[in-house]
Amino acid sequence: METASLVVLGLMALVTTLLFVWTRVILQRQVQREALENYQAFGRAVELRFPAYAGDTRRILDLTERLGQVAGLTPRERRRLAIAARLRDIGLCTIPYSLLNEKPEILWNPEERETFYAHPFHGANMVEQLPLLADAATAIRWHHQPFDPDQTGEGPLGTPPAPAAPDGPRGKDLPVEARILALVTEIAFAERFEGAAGVRQRLESGRGRQFDPDLCDLLRPMLDSERGERIARVP
Amino acid sequence: MGLGALLGVAALLLTAPPLDPAHRLMTALLFGCAIASELLPIPFRGTGLRVTLSLPFLAGIAYAWGPLGALLAELILAGGLPLLLSPRGIHWTRWTDNLSLGLTAVSLAGLALVHSPEWLSGDPVTATTLFAAVFAAVNAVLVGVRWRSRRTAWRTPTPRSSDRIGLTVAGAVYLLCAAAVGVAIDQRQPLILVLLFVPFVELRRAMLLVAQQREQAYETVAALMLMLRRAHPYSHGHLERVANLAERAAQRLGMPSRQAQLVRVAALLHDIGKIAINERILDKPSRLTPEEFDHVKQHALHGAAILTDCQRYAAIVPWIKWHHERPDGTGYPDGLAGDAIPLPSRIIAVVDAFDAMVGGEDGAEQRPYRQPKTIAEAVVELEDCAGTQFDPRVVQVFRAVLVEEGIV
Numbered sequence: 332m333e334t335a336s337l338v339v340l341g342l343m344a345l346v347t348t349l350l351f352v353w354t355r356v357i358l359q360r361q362v363q364r365e366a367l368e369n370y371q372a373f374g375r376a377v378e379l380r381f382p383a384y385a386g387d388t389r390r391i392l393d394l395t396e397r398l399g400q401v402a403g404l405t406p407r408e409r410r411r412l413a414i415a416a417r418l419r420d421i422g423l424c425t426i427p428y429s430l431l432n433e434k435p436e437i438l439w440n441p442e443e444r445e446t447f448y449a450h451p452f453h454g455a456n457m458v459e460q461l462p463l464l465a466d467a468a469t470a471i472r473w474h475h476q477p478f479d480p481d482q483t484g485e486g487p488l489g490t491p492p493a494p495a496a497p498d499g500p501r502g503k504d505l506p507v508e509a510r511i512l513a514l515v516t517e518i519a520f521a522e523r524f525e526g527a528a529g530v531r532q533r534l535e536s537g538r539g540r541q542f543d544p545d546l547c548d549l550l551r552p553m554l555d556s557e558r559g560e561r562i563a564r565v566p
Numbered sequence: 567m568g569l570g571a572l573l574g575v576a577a578l579l580l581t582a583p584p585l586d587p588a589h590r591l592m593t594a595l596l597f598g599c600a601i602a603s604e605l606l607p608i609p610f611r612g613t614g615l616r617v618t619l620s621l622p623f624l625a626g627i628a629y630a631w632g633p634l635g636a637l638l639a640e641l642i643l644a645g646g647l648p649l650l651l652s653p654r655g656i657h658w659t660r661w662t663d664n665l666s667l668g669l670t671a672v673s674l675a676g677l678a679l680v681h682s683p684e685w686l687s688g689d690p691v692t693a694t695t696l697f698a699a700v701f702a703a704v705n706a707v708l709v710g711v712r713w714r715s716r717r718t719a720w721r722t723p724t725p726r727s728s729d730r731i732g733l734t735v736a737g738a739v740y741l742l743c744a745a746a747v748g749v750a751i752d753q754r755q756p757l758i759l760v761l762l763f764v765p766f767v768e769l770r771r772a773m774l775l776v777a778q779q780r781e782q783a784y785e786t787v788a789a790l791m792l793m794l795r796r797a798h799p800y801s802h803g804h805l806e807r808v809a810n811l812a813e814r815a816a817q818r819l820g821m822p823s824r825q826a827q828l829v830r831v832a833a834l835l836h837d838i839g840k841i842a843i844n845e846r847i848l849d850k851p852s853r854l855t856p857e858e859f860d861h862v863k864q865h866a867l868h869g870a871a872i873l874t875d876c877q878r879y880a881a882i883v884p885w886i887k888w889h890h891e892r893p894d895g896t897g898y899p900d901g902l903a904g905d906a907i908p909l910p911s912r913i914i915a916v917v918d919a920f921d922a923m924v925g926g927e928d929g930a931e932q933r934p935y936r937q938p939k940t941i942a943e944a945v946v947e948l949e950d951c952a953g954t955q956f957d958p959r960v961v962q963v964f965r966a967v968l969v970e971e972g973i974v
Contacts, residue, residue: 335691336749340758343746346739347765354772362779369786371875376793379842379868424797428844457792461785
């Protein structure tokens with residue numbers, strides 16, 4: 332072949348390679364990063380409305396990501412989990428401001444509890460309207476659903492546990508993302524208010540009842556190794 | 567434009583050599599590829615260029631079958647194919663437009679080929695590249711002319727410099743593809759033609775990702791507004807209208823179109839901080855106590871905080887934070903004065919106040935503690951407060967926008 336032809340073909344090959352790199356590596360990552368950034372805005376809105384309630388965001392995001400990896404979720408499920416973790420409390424914007432800001436949970440009457448635990452459904456309904464986010468709606472809908480509604484124990488700080496929607500899925504029928512969220516959100520809350528001993532107790536008492544037992548078994552060593560690291564760092 | 571097409575076609579028919587039967591197989595293949603590429607358009611909004619890969623193949627036909635062959639091919643691709651694909655959905659003006667544009671470009675490119683020296687038009691690689699270059703140039707000029715003639719003063723976006731760079735790169739790659747087609751003809755390697763679809767399909771995927779990016783940004787705004795509406799059902803049914811007025815005002819004040827679009831988003835999201843405000847206070851039918859007012863004032867800071875993470879809207883954050891600032895320095899949260907307040911914030915202040923006063927188009931969405939004013943009264947109020955609460959130039963421009971929109 333003449334040199335001119337070779338040059339043209341060589342350039343085409345180069346351009347094609349660059350194009351692939353740009354699309355699959357740079358652009359794709361940029362789009363996904365931007366998506367997660369945007370979703371953080373919703374979480375922030377909820378945090379600003381209910382600052383006392385929503386202080387564990389970073390911890391929850393971190394734990395859900397690691398637990399999702401360890402639990403062997405597919406990339407698509409992990410992505411759904413990441414979105415659901417950030418949007419799970421979007422429905423809280425329908426809850427009256429005074430309920431979560433002025434009245435501690437232990438003093439709520441049944442009506443108020445019902446109002447509060449409607450938020451996963453409100454959130455899921457909102458999210459369903461947005462085509463790019465609708466994937467995560469199911470996980471959001473059930474992110475407070477107990478694993479086995481027939482034998483749930485106590486909630487954090489002695490409150491009644493999250494009520495089960497009567498016709499909702501149970502056990503392994505619950506989407507794995509929802510099971511992970513149910514576990515991680517409770518544990519993060521317990522970490523803040525009940526300390527390490529409280530967390531251990533909650534994991535034990537909730538295993539198989541409120542929480543998926545397999546997920547508990549995966550989470551416990553993760554928390555233990557963290558604690559070990561923290562202890563090891565003390566001089 | 568139709569006239570130009572006719573002239574061009576006539577000139578070509580008169581001067582071009584008869585159809586060359588030599589490369590029959592290659593021509594058929596090129597034609598097939600051209601049709602295939604017409605079925606995979608790239609959604610490339612904003613510039614109006616018809617982006618399909620058919621041009622390189624068309625250039626190949628111009629060499630393999632002669633310029634008249636390219637003319638015939640373009641007739642089929644731009645004329646016949648759309649008719650075939652969607653016989654009922656044809657937009658006739660657009661069809662004639664595209665057809666005459668294509669024919670003009672083909673004719674001029676063909677003429678260039680016919681009247682260029684042998685060393686240029688004899689070699690397949692240079693011939694195809696030349697054809698493609700002339701076609702693309704003519705196409706770009708004509709599209710620009712058509713675009714400009716339809717343009718009203720402030721509606722059309724002007725391409726940014728990054729768009730121009732992107733277009734130049736794309737143009738260069740296009741010519742490269744045409745050259746590759748020439749190589750395929752020269753070396754009798756039809757495989758090269760097929761391989762050209764690989765980068766093309768990938769480019770299409772890239773453009774779809776870019777479109778997804780834009781869709782995501784839009785959905786974020788929509789979702790935040792949805793949250794606000796769920797938290798405060800009585801507020802901001804008028805947000806879309808406010809946003810449109812804000813964008814018009816921004817354009818009239820000389821902002822580049824891209825920035826005006828951001829102003830529109832800022833207008834949609836300016837009260838998003840109210841998600842974090844107690845609804846009982848916001849909907850209180852009587853006057854607010856100082857503490858309650860302080861609580862409500864936080865919404866400016868909350869709004870800015872909510873959007874802090876979004877890189878795409880980073881510019882909007884200060885605009886939202888300061889949309890309650892006043893030129894006389896008595897605004898909140900920071901008490902900025904005069905030109906220290908960014909122009910978009912000044913625009914949003916005017917537009918928001920206007921809409922609050924008027925209470926929506928039919929007066930249905932009223933602030934609970936004020937009677938809605940008529941539009942004329944609201945404009946008078948704006949002008950009264952120009953200089954103290956509102957920027958006088960913004961008020962002036964806003965009034966002009968209202969007149970333009972037929973609202974006043």
